[in-house]
Amino acid sequence: MGVSELLASALRMSVPILLTALGAVYTERAGVVNIGLEGMMIAGTFWGAVGSFYYGPFVGVLLGMLAGMLLALIHAVASVTFKINQIVSGVAMNILAAGLTRFLCIQFFSMATTSPQVHSFKAWSIPLLDQVSFLKPVVTGVSPLIVVALLLVPVTYYVLNRTVFGLRLRSVGENPLAADTLGVNVTLTQYAGVLISGALAGLAGTYLAVEHTGMYIEGMTQGRGFIALAAMIFGNWAPVGAMWASFLFGLSESISFRVVASKIPYQFIKMIPYVVTLVVLAGVIRRATPPAADGVPYERGGE
Amino acid sequence: MSSTTGAEIVRLEGVTKRFPGVLANDRVDLSIMGGEIHAIVGENGAGKSTLMKILYGLYRPDSGTIYLRGAKQSIDGPGRAVALGIGMVHQHFMLIPAFTVTENIILGHEPSRTFLNFKKVATHIGELCRKYGFSLDPGAPVSSLSVGEQQRVEILKVLYRGADVLILDEPTAVLVPQEVAELFNNLRALKAAGKTIIFISHKLDEVLEIADRVSVLRQGRMVGTVEAARTDKRALAEMMVGRPVLFDLTKPQVTPGDVLLDVSGLTVPGRGTRPVVNAASFKVRAGEVYGIAGVEGNGQTELIEAVMGLRKPIAGAVHLQGQAATGLTPGELRRRGLAFIPEDRHKRGLVLPMTIWENLILGFHRDPGFSKPSGLNLKSIMSHSNEMKKRFDIRLSRLENPVLALSGGNQQKVILAREFSHDPRVIIASQPSRGLDIGATEFVHQQILKAKGAGKAVLLLSADLEEVMSLADRIGVIYNGEIVAELAADQVTPQELGLYMTGGKRQTREGVPA
Amino acid sequence: STKAKRPDVRIGLVFDVGGRGDKSFNDSAYAGFEKAMKEFDPTAKSTDKTTWVGKYEWKYLEPSAGGENREQLLRTLAEDKYTLVFGVGFLFTDALANVAKAFPATKFALIDGFVDKLTDASNIVCLGFSEHEGSFVVGAAAAKLSKTGTVGFVGGMKIPLIEKFEAGFYAGAKYVNPKIKVVSAYIGTTGDAFKDPTKGKELALSQFQKDKADVVYHASGASGVGVFQAAAQVKKLAIGVDSDQYLTAGADLQPYIATSMLKRVDVAVYETIKAVVGNTFKGGYRTFGLSDNGVGYADNPGIKDIKAALDEIKGKVAKGEIKVPANMADAKKFADALK
Amino acid sequence: MSEMTTPNAGQAPVPETPAPSRRRFRLLPADPQARRFFWWQAATPFLAILFASFIGSLIMLAIGKNPFMVYAEMFSFSFGRIDSVGTILFRATPLIFAGLASALSFRINLFNIGVEGQYLIGAVFASIVGFSLKGLPAFIHLPLVILAAMLGGVLWAWLPAYLKVKRGVHEVISTIMMNYVAFSLMHWLIADIFIDRSQVIGAGGYGSPRVRMPLIEQSARIPTMHGFFAHFGINFPSHVYVNWLLFVGIALAGVMYYVIWRTPFGYEIRAVAQNPDAAEAAGINAKRQMFRTFLLSGAIAGLVGLSDLLAYFGYLDIDFPRGRGFDGIAVALLGKNDPFGVIIGAVLFGFLSRGAEGVQVFSGVPAEVITIIQGVMILSIVVAYEIVSRYIRIQKKKEAQ
Numbered sequence A: 001m002g003v004s005e006l007l008a009s010a011l012r013m014s015v016p017i018l019l020t021a022l023g024a025v026y027t028e029r030a031g032v033v034n035i036g037l038e039g040m041m042i043a044g045t046f047w048g049a050v051g052s053f054y055y056g057p058f059v060g061v062l063l064g065m066l067a068g069m070l071l072a073l074i075h076a077v078a079s080v081t082f083k084i085n086q087i088v089s090g091v092a093m094n095i096l097a098a099g100l101t102r103f104l105c106i107q108f109f110s111m112a113t114t115s116p117q118v119h120s121f122k123a124w125s126i127p128l129l130d131q132v133s134f135l136k137p138v139v140t141g142v143s144p145l146i147v148v149a150l151l152l153v154p155v156t157y158y159v160l161n162r163t164v165f166g167l168r169l170r171s172v173g174e175n176p177l178a179a180d181t182l183g184v185n186v187t188l189t190q191y192a193g194v195l196i197s198g199a200l201a202g203l204a205g206t207y208l209a210v211e212h213t214g215m216y217i218e219g220m221t222q223g224r225g226f227i228a229l230a231a232m233i234f235g236n237w238a239p240v241g242a243m244w245a246s247f248l249f250g251l252s253e254s255i256s257f258r259v260v261a262s263k264i265p266y267q268f269i270k271m272i273p274y275v276v277t278l279v280v281l282a283g284v285i286r287r288a289t290p291p292a293a294d295g296v297p298y299e300r301g302g303e
Numbered sequence B: 001m002s003s004t005t006g007a008e009i010v011r012l013e014g015v016t017k018r019f020p021g022v023l024a025n026d027r028v029d030l031s032i033m034g035g036e037i038h039a040i041v042g043e044n045g046a047g048k049s050t051l052m053k054i055l056y057g058l059y060r061p062d063s064g065t066i067y068l069r070g071a072k073q074s075i076d077g078p079g080r081a082v083a084l085g086i087g088m089v090h091q092h093f094m095l096i097p098a099f100t101v102t103e104n105i106i107l108g109h110e111p112s113r114t115f116l117n118f119k120k121v122a123t124h125i126g127e128l129c130r131k132y133g134f135s136l137d138p139g140a141p142v143s144s145l146s147v148g149e150q151q152r153v154e155i156l157k158v159l160y161r162g163a164d165v166l167i168l169d170e171p172t173a174v175l176v177p178q179e180v181a182e183l184f185n186n187l188r189a190l191k192a193a194g195k196t197i198i199f200i201s202h203k204l205d206e207v208l209e210i211a212d213r214v215s216v217l218r219q220g221r222m223v224g225t226v227e228a229a230r231t232d233k234r235a236l237a238e239m240m241v242g243r244p245v246l247f248d249l250t251k252p253q254v255t256p257g258d259v260l261l262d263v264s265g266l267t268v269p270g271r272g273t274r275p276v277v278n279a280a281s282f283k284v285r286a287g288e289v290y291g292i293a294g295v296e297g298n299g300q301t302e303l304i305e306a307v308m309g310l311r312k313p314i315a316g317a318v319h320l321q322g323q324a325a326t327g328l329t330p331g332e333l334r335r336r337g338l339a340f341i342p343e344d345r346h347k348r349g350l351v352l353p354m355t356i357w358e359n360l361i362l363g364f365h366r367d368p369g370f371s372k373p374s375g376l377n378l379k380s381i382m383s384h385s386n387e388m389k390k391r392f393d394i395r396l397s398r399l400e401n402p403v404l405a406l407s408g409g410n411q412q413k414v415i416l417a418r419e420f421s422h423d424p425r426v427i428i429a430s431q432p433s434r435g436l437d438i439g440a441t442e443f444v445h446q447q448i449l450k451a452k453g454a455g456k457a458v459l460l461l462s463a464d465l466e467e468v469m470s471l472a473d474r475i476g477v478i479y480n481g482e483i484v485a486e487l488a489a490d491q492v493t494p495q496e497l498g499l500y501m502t503g504g505k506r507q508t509r510e511g512v513p514a
Numbered sequence C: 001s002t003k004a005k006r007p008d009v010r011i012g013l014v015f016d017v018g019g020r021g022d023k024s025f026n027d028s029a030y031a032g033f034e035k036a037m038k039e040f041d042p043t044a045k046s047t048d049k050t051t052w053v054g055k056y057e058w059k060y061l062e063p064s065a066g067g068e069n070r071e072q073l074l075r076t077l078a079e080d081k082y083t084l085v086f087g088v089g090f091l092f093t094d095a096l097a098n099v100a101k102a103f104p105a106t107k108f109a110l111i112d113g114f115v116d117k118l119t120d121a122s123n124i125v126c127l128g129f130s131e132h133e134g135s136f137v138v139g140a141a142a143a144k145l146s147k148t149g150t151v152g153f154v155g156g157m158k159i160p161l162i163e164k165f166e167a168g169f170y171a172g173a174k175y176v177n178p179k180i181k182v183v184s185a186y187i188g189t190t191g192d193a194f195k196d197p198t199k200g201k202e203l204a205l206s207q208f209q210k211d212k213a214d215v216v217y218h219a220s221g222a223s224g225v226g227v228f229q230a231a232a233q234v235k236k237l238a239i240g241v242d243s244d245q246y247l248t249a250g251a252d253l254q255p256y257i258a259t260s261m262l263k264r265v266d267v268a269v270y271e272t273i274k275a276v277v278g279n280t281f282k283g284g285y286r287t288f289g290l291s292d293n294g295v296g297y298a299d300n301p302g303i304k305d306i307k308a309a310l311d312e313i314k315g316k317v318a319k320g321e322i323k324v325p326a327n328m329a330d331a332k333k334f335a336d337a338l339k
Numbered sequence D: 001m002s003e004m005t006t007p008n009a010g011q012a013p014v015p016e017t018p019a020p021s022r023r024r025f026r027l028l029p030a031d032p033q034a035r036r037f038f039w040w041q042a043a044t045p046f047l048a049i050l051f052a053s054f055i056g057s058l059i060m061l062a063i064g065k066n067p068f069m070v071y072a073e074m075f076s077f078s079f080g081r082i083d084s085v086g087t088i089l090f091r092a093t094p095l096i097f098a099g100l101a102s103a104l105s106f107r108i109n110l111f112n113i114g115v116e117g118q119y120l121i122g123a124v125f126a127s128i129v130g131f132s133l134k135g136l137p138a139f140i141h142l143p144l145v146i147l148a149a150m151l152g153g154v155l156w157a158w159l160p161a162y163l164k165v166k167r168g169v170h171e172v173i174s175t176i177m178m179n180y181v182a183f184s185l186m187h188w189l190i191a192d193i194f195i196d197r198s199q200v201i202g203a204g205g206y207g208s209p210r211v212r213m214p215l216i217e218q219s220a221r222i223p224t225m226h227g228f229f230a231h232f233g234i235n236f237p238s239h240v241y242v243n244w245l246l247f248v249g250i251a252l253a254g255v256m257y258y259v260i261w262r263t264p265f266g267y268e269i270r271a272v273a274q275n276p277d278a279a280e281a282a283g284i285n286a287k288r289q290m291f292r293t294f295l296l297s298g299a300i301a302g303l304v305g306l307s308d309l310l311a312y313f314g315y316l317d318i319d320f321p322r323g324r325g326f327d328g329i330a331v332a333l334l335g336k337n338d339p340f341g342v343i344i345g346a347v348l349f350g351f352l353s354r355g356a357e358g359v360q361v362f363s364g365v366p367a368e369v370i371t372i373i374q375g376v377m378i379l380s381i382v383v384a385y386e387i388v389s390r391y392i393r394i395q396k397k398k399e400a401q
């Protein structure tokens, strides 16, 4: 009984990480490092709440994704078109997002740090599965966005490996020069990758605000954008791997809620996801193979 | 497609392309007939690649016209070239190692705009393979293929796009002889199917073997086009260089002294199971130039990196001036009198954005002469730099300029100046004249011989047989990571050397010093 | 700066990190501020979103996200000749003491904090609350509402101030049912803990599901929204804090909010402004407890049936018949004495 | 393999756009072309600041404020009052250290995003040494505290540096993780281990003991610079906390400049940054140099918190200011990784934060508008540098023909 509730909690905690990690897969497979995902997630929390407050959760999702994409667009312009360092641009995105949301929150809600309560989606119960008592906590009262996030895993896999867009996206991340000479529009493809990552990070933020909490609160992402990057790396730049990694991080987070009574100081429990990330990076990353041109701005030779 | 056979298919008129400081192509005219194999030769930097990149739309010419099948064309990008039936295989493969053969082939030219249907594509690729006698597994990742197979993928890529005109830029430079033979078989099959092939190579024997006609470029200009059947190597070489070749360098007569560099049984692991360098052994004495000849990709790079401490050998030993030097860092080796002229000066030799004077002291910046306890001794560095500038005739405007502002030859002189100025005992020179023009090349050669005359031991690696034969006293031939022969330079013919280099012949074990 | 004629009485208020909209502490302070403004200066017009000018001038400020400019903000208000300046929260303690020394003509009110050696003549008044007393009553309510025999407490930041809530709640629950189990958890050790509803929700869910609690009391600022959501999700009960959270919650959450422990920061703010306006300001210390309705509990539908019992307990505490412990050590002793 | 996720591996590092015109012997380049380019590059930050202010103006217009009035208020509040000037310098002090720490790591092409965590741990170390050693004279105690802070920074930089060099873990991810671990560790140390238990609740249950470490001994406090400035007729009021760490920061910038441009150590940093392969072949141990530079960056980062800790609060509590590390990144970018540029950037940020208070109180413009301006400024500055250097490249190409 406790186990299945723990799983349900882990699932809830891993969804924002998973969505953002999937976004990170898109952008990094296109060769653009997007450390601004945290900021895009923050934008998603705020705009998701705004949209949902005024027009309901569907508009919330739409606005949240658009806000993430808008920041992603700035990142793409800076790092793809102007070829400035992608980390620098990403850091700037994070600062910008934090300042903007605080400012806009005051403008929209006359409050600096929170929105009023907003509308959420109607929770779902997965038919049939909700009859199994062990699974009950996991499959009842499920946010539709959780289902969407889980569906996006095979979708992403399919898009990357079975579509023309995916092939081109990957080629640009592996060898943009080759892709360019073969007629792939490197700039456009990288923009697409970055924008998708922004949309998914925005969706992740929307999930946090609209579905998980029911309101926007400043700083509610709590660094999950960075954890998502780590999950993507841990997951070897692939959607299914990212899913398991996200679940691991979600699980470690939800375990941290449940061992409060233990003797381990609370602060150490809070460290778990970050320490897990470090351990995983130190031990596992050597097996991992990032796209060959990841993080390297592509500059056409010659002219 | 065979309709074009025999008629002129490509015509370039007055093509000019200028790069900063270089006239890469100077009013070049060229005519290619349909269905022929047309070779283009010329020295490094003659403008061959530039001309082909213009035809393929990678560069826009500054002036000049391109005609295809008689019609004037403006080729503004590779996409346009492909649409016109032109395909290009670069010397440096444009492949994505992480992708499968099929993915590499269809990229940018997918059969549908949305979803990938690998089954359908696979049959198409299978047909192409059968037609031209290629053997390839379409599902294999390219990273698992041999160099020859990778090249076949490149050619398939071009064919898949329906090219009639195939440009191959130095396709054989990276191939072992068997692979060259197989490539030539493929090319003949293509020609038989009516394809036109433009073939760039530095290897005149190959050119004469496979080409119908040969065009020669020299310093950006078209010298002329000849029928392969009506010319020979010597004539071609003379056209390329503009004067009789094999200029005689007067090797100073020096009696070899002590063994200064002793490499024994050096083995370096490769990516697969086979080591890239397999028990390589040789000795270089004072006052001697020891050449290592070999087709590129036979382990030379790894061998030198292992000697230099840049790569870890799994077996074997290096002795420098009689002392064990295996596993020392490059810094320690340099302090013990080893100098290093790397094969890729941009990668290993220079820090391009840093100034010329800074590059002139790279690695010696902690020498007491250049650094005081309080920091760099700029006064002595500047006077040293000025001296080097004079001694090595480095043409520069200001020592404070970044070294990337220099021409290739002068960049190489910066490296020579740096490496020779500290009175090394042993010099490792890897492809020292690569990419240099004739003047700079001669300067480099003179410096090497001067070092020999001064009693230094020189280890020379070069892909250029003439260079090795004219500079070295003894030549070790490397093939497949092994030193397969060791020969006296004045007692060997290029033909014999070539045979060793291509694995056609090897000395018995006793011939190789243990 | 150079504005022409400015009102003689100017009231300034600096929020704590979290600012307006936390639905508890800061909002409560704002409510008192607004109430005073409406009552004493009904014609005041907003010049921007944070300043009103009428007979008097009213302004509130929010510190930077890290809160390190608290002192600068207090000082700028004092320099600008504000009559009364509030520091909302005990984190203002040092800053407010410093600034007050430099501006003897300005009056300062410090909520929840303690500055040493104040007298009636001081220009600082410390406004304190007997949160443990209010928490005691809602603890009793929780015990009466609980069917499982387990109730929960979710604290925000793990600091002695919040422990005061926990101690009162614990003692109150044990007072009603000495056998009751009280589980408790804290969200964090930083100010962020007051704005982390994600964690608030998961902690509460854990208490509801794993520990079988059926009433959970939170003292965690904005994080409490998560606690309410958890209650709604599992259809159990939650108890709010600081202000009447039933009123500000959405309709979907209201059925699950049994009551709230009221910490009448609004009353304290209002009373202090009233004193300044009426020229009766006195420095020193002022405590708001059950007896003067400075703390209390909200009369929500969820406690309709037990209201009489709660009022009785409240009366006992107010009269001093029950001495409510203010820290956990004392609370344990209190519970042991009941056995 | 180990370098696989390094951004712009093998490329000229972006924070340090190859600026051949940077002169070290004369103030200005000798030849006219280089001099022209020098001025263009010098002008870029100002263009970017203008652009960011323009965006800020749009936002102010959107909320119905007159941007000219707001900027005027900002300037008069910041420079029209002596205490504002002092406050700007005080706010700049930690940013100088943070900027120098970031700039140093950027110089060798590493992204130390972990300045944040490193300075918090540095502050923890400094605090412990500051309150636990008693009875020492200031000239011993203070240096010990400073050393402890540096040690803390180094310690926190060590793991990411090690992971980078030995395991190829990208330093950006690892330092971000280290930041989170640092927050938690610091809070544990303050709340559970070193909490000052001597604090009392006021009689009648007033207030709450703060979650903080014990007060730092007077012998470890940094004196203010008021006496020094008084010599120049500048009399800062007592609520200004400008202290000698400002001087230390400026001196450190000078030292860093010298080290980078005039010593073998700095030479190696630059060589490794621009071409690690060539540096390696020339006998420089690139990884060791990266490792050392990263630790050094951590050591400087350790100093970031001292100005607040030793000159202002006098104790370390759980609300100790955060975010200085991220501001430091911005300051380093603004200053183009030049130590003196960092000082200018830090003062600019000090001005923005002080000005934000002014406009917040007197113009009713939310302070966040200023944060947005900061974010836009970072972005526009890097973009402006890129555009200008690209323009220069094109010009050079043209003129070379």
Ligand SMILES: Nc1ncnc2c1ncn2[C@@H]1O[C@H](COP(=O)(O)OP(=O)(O)OP(=O)(O)O)[C@@H](O)[C@H]1O
Binding pocket: A301, A302, B019, B020, B022, B023, B024, B042, B043, B044, B045, B046, B047, B048, B049, B050, B051, B435
């Ligand atoms: N992108 C470029 N920018 C500047 N100069 C270039 C560029 N490409 C080539 N060059 C210069 O143009 C000249 C012709 O180069 P090109 O590559 O065409 O020679 P090549 O005949 O192919 O030589 P190789 O035998 O070495 O391949 C050389 O001097 C070279 O340095």
Ligand SMILES: Nc1ncnc2c1ncn2[C@@H]1O[C@H](COP(=O)(O)OP(=O)(O)OP(=O)(O)O)[C@@H](O)[C@H]1O
Binding pocket: A301, A302, B045, B049, B050, B090, B091, B092, B169, B170, B408, B435
């Ligand atoms: N961007 C460039 N700027 C200056 N010189 C260049 C540039 N690109 C290439 N070169 C020079 O051009 C010469 C030829 O370059 P390289 O062999 O790499 O290319 P290529 O000859 O065009 O290609 P391929 O290998 O297909 O023949 C080299 O000497 C190189 O230094």
Ligand SMILES: [Mg+2]
Binding pocket: B048, B049, B050, B169
């Ligand atoms: Mg070429």
Ligand SMILES: [Mg+2]
Binding pocket: B049, B091, B170
């Ligand atoms: Mg070439």
